[in-house]
Amino acid sequence: MKWIKRLSPVAILIVGIVVMKGVAALGDSEAQPESIDTRPSVQVTNLQPTSYSVTIEGFGELAPLESTSLSAQVSGEVTYWHPQFIAGGQVKSGTVLFSIEKDTYEAALLQAQANLAAAEAALIEEEALAEVAKQEAANLPKSRFTVTDLYLRKPQILSAQAAVKAAQAQLKIAKRDLANCDVTAPYDALIVSRNIGKGDFVNTGTMVAQLFNIETAEVTFPVARFDQIFLPQNLTQIAAELTQVNRSDDAITRIGMLNRETGLVDADTRMTHLVARIDDPYGLKTDAPVLRFGSYVKVTFTGRTLENVYKLPQELITRRQLWILDDEDRLQSVPVEVLREEGSFFYFHADIDASARIVMTLPEYPQNGMAVKVVDGTSGLVASQQ
Structure with missing residues (x-):
């Protein structure tokens, strides 16, 4: 056992040396790390x-090309109105919207025709008398008689001719008044309002209805300053898409045309305004989807090419x-x-x-x-x- 005690310090010393060498070796390995690439990837x-065609968008309200405050041109009692002559009704150009009692105007037409016939008869008579006077004047001795215009009945003929023209004018007015008893739509129209009913008496000039033209609609929309430099040089006859916005269902899109620039720059926004047109917005002549007046629409068209x-x-x-x-x-x-x-x-x-x-x-x-x-x-x- 004594020899074991003698060897213990030696063994401890040997183990310590081995541990120290291991630690030193580990320190050397940590002192030499591998290089890392820190560059960003x-x-x-x-x-x-490439070439790119600029797309320009604008927003505006769809409005009729024209509207009419329809008035009666003759006085009388309303005897008829068309079933579609109601607010929201749609009628084609030339449709009789309402009629005024015609008896008075038919009588006036007959009276004008009679007056014209009488005036023409008087003119024929005066022309015949003038011919007789002309023949008589040819047989008179020229040295003793002076033939005057009055003798040849020239003033009477002029008066008779004037009477014929006056009678023709009265006949024309009577025909017009009779025709105006039937009030027709001046264009394909949407009836906005109607102020008369059957049996009402209307006077000349009385406003009886408000009409919107549904043959053509227009959208006036602003173009922002940053878009203005990309506008085509010629703004007419450029196809434009008109899309109704703020709809819960599928959007309605129709193809129209740019028509013109308004020629003014807004003093507050410095924007210019363009006008796009679309034909038959209510689909009266075609099966195209309806774009109603007052709808807020987006106008999209192609501008300059970069x-x-x-x-x-x-x-x-x-x-x-x-x-x-x-x-x-x-x-x-x-x-x-x-x-x-x-x-x-x-x-x-x-x-x-x-x-x-x-x-x-x-x-x-x-x-x-x-x-x-x-x-x-x-x-x-x-x-x-x-």
Whole structure:
């Protein structure tokens, strides 16, 4: 047992040396770590310039091209009105809306016809007497008698001719008054209001109804200042979509045409206003869906075409700068001229070529000369070229 006690200090010393060497070896391994790449990862793509037709939108209220305050042109009792001559009714051009009692005007027509016949008979008689006077004057000795216009009955003929013209005028008025007893629609119309009924007596000039023209409708809408530079040079006969908004069911869209510019700039908003037209808004002649007057509609049409432009999401352009990679995979900024903003995209001009590598996933704080590493894969932000 004594020899064991003698060996214990030696064993303890040997174990301590071994432990110290192990700790030293572990310290050496931690002192030499592997190098780590801290460069931010980016994805890149190439862009090709394209042509882009600008889409311009505006909003306005659908209104009739014209409206009419319908009035009676003759006096009398109302004897008839059309079943569709009611508020909300729709009638075609030439439809008799209501009639006024005609007896008085038929009698006036007969009287005018009789007066004309009498005047024409008087003219024939005077012309016959003038012919007799002319023949007699030819046989009179010229040295003893002077033939005057009165002898030849020229004043009487002029008077008879004037009477005929007066009778013709009375006949024309009598025909017009009789025709005006039937009041017709001046165009395809929507009846807005009616103020008479059967048996009512109306006087000349009495307003009896309000009509809206449903042959053509118009929308006057503003164009924002940033859109005005993209308006076509010629604003007539450009197709435009008119879509009714604020509907709970499917939106109604009809095709119309730009018609004109109003020629005024709003003093408060500095906006200009355009007018679009649509034919047959109520589908009276076609099976087209109905767009009612007073509807709030969106007008969409194609403006100018931008040539040789690029398209990218807005978040890839910071302070009007686009980021690309140089040959050493370092970030470089390129100034851009933003021409158009639509949705979440910019359309712009930039001094780049087809080989330029556009950074599609920017680091949080990009800087010129920042080293990055390129990784494969699609960022999900690449804009489709249109």
